Amino acid sequence: xxxxxxxxxxxxxxxLDSKFPLLTVIDVRNITDSIKRITFQGxxxxxxxxxxxxxxxxxxxxxxxxxxxxxxxxxxxxxxIIVHVHGSGPGSKLMNHLRPGxxxxxxxxxxxxxxxxxxxxYILWGDETSLGxxxxxxxxxxxxxxxxxxxxxxxxxxxxAPAHLGLSNYTVFKKGTVFNNPALLNELPVWxxxxxxxxxxxxxxxxxxQTIRKVIKTMDKKGRILSKGFWLEGKTGL
Ligand SMILES: Cc1cc2nc3c(=O)[nH]c(=O)nc-3n(C[C@H](O)[C@H](O)[C@H](O)COP(=O)(O)OP(=O)(O)OC[C@H]3O[C@@H](n4cnc5c(N)ncnc54)[C@H](O)[C@@H]3O)c2cc1C
Numbered sequence: 196x197x198x199x200x201x202x203x204x205x206x207x208x209x210x211l212d213s214k215f216p217l218l219t220v221i222d223v224r225n226i227t228d229s230i231k232r233i234t235f236q237g238x239x240x241x242x243x244x245x246x247x248x249x250x251x252x253x254x255x256x257x258x259x260x261x262x263x264x265x266x267x268x269x270x271x272x273x274x275x276i277i278v279h280v281h282g283s284g285p286g287s288k289l290m291n292h293l294r295p296g297x298x299x300x301x302x303x304x305x306x307x308x309x310x311x312x313x314x315x316x317y318i319l320w321g322d323e324t325s326l327g328x329x330x331x332x333x334x335x336x337x338x339x340x341x342x343x344x345x346x347x348x349x350x351x352x353x354x355x356a357p358a359h360l361g362l363s364n365y366t367v368f369k370k371g372t373v374f375n376n377p378a379l380l381n382e383l384p385v386w387x388x389x390x391x392x393x394x395x396x397x398x399x400x401x402x403x404x405q406t407i408r409k410v411i412k413t414m415d416k417k418g419r420i421l422s423k424g425f426w427l428e429g430k431t432g433l
Contacts (some may be wrong), residue, residue, distance in 0.1 A: 401427040
């Protein structure tokens with residue numbers, strides 16, 4: 196639902212007030228010049244957050260965009276997102292100008308859980324838009340002792356973002372060099388786990404997601420793949 200008439204958006208939000216809570220920005224941190232961590236505070240609520248959930252944020256009178264809570268505490272009513280500000284779309288514009296005290300409408304988190312503690316190994320692939328998801332997994336991996344590794348393709352200016360976020364076990368490639376190249380993907384040292392034991396989580400650019408999925412399917416026929424394209428060149432608000 197990237198775009199909707201203003202009157203309809205207002206009506207839906209009023210009818211479903213508990214599903215579209217108002218959240219106040221309480222903190223904005225620059226991780227790099229184009230990546231921000233934004234913390235919101237709302238009413239405490241009972242909705243359950245699970246890793247892999249997303250929220251739909253109203254970014255203008257008529258536009259909605261998806262973001263991934265990187266941290267969520269329903270009891271305290273606190274949610275964090277990690278946002279890539281990449282251009283002049285309404286989502287990026289809004290996120291770039293948010294300041295503490297600003298108030299936004301967002302949906303409650305929706306989507307099924309993408310984490311099972313019984314899975315021994317996780318390999319995650321993504322770009323700047325996947326950092327929130329990567330962050331939400333990280334403390335779980337460390338607590339539960341899962342084997343894990345992150346592969347990121349990032350713009351040069353964002354190379355240090357995983358380190359600034361406190362992530363570990365990651366490899367960063369320059370944007371556009373590996374994720375659309377099956378031959379290079381085949382050579383990565385990720386295919387060593389026994390079949391059936393690895394979950395592959397693939398998000399970010401749609402074309403990269405499609406290429407990586409194909410390679411995983413040929414290299415590990417029994418691995419579980421969880422994937423979602425987060426953005427596509429020339430397409431607004433997936
Ligand atoms: C389930 C889900 C979860 C998501 N979680 C996050 C998240 O946690 N953090 C986050 O930053 N994004 C996340 N995204 C991606 C985000 O919703 C899109 O990047 C969205 O297009 C941003 O809206 P916009 O208004 O800034 O740009 P739009 O108006 O949607 O797009 C304007 C132009 O920018 C291009 N564009 C969009 N995204 C990018 C990008 N990342 N890099 C370069 N060009 C781009 C579009 O193709 C289009 O040409 C998620 C998407 C989905 C579907």
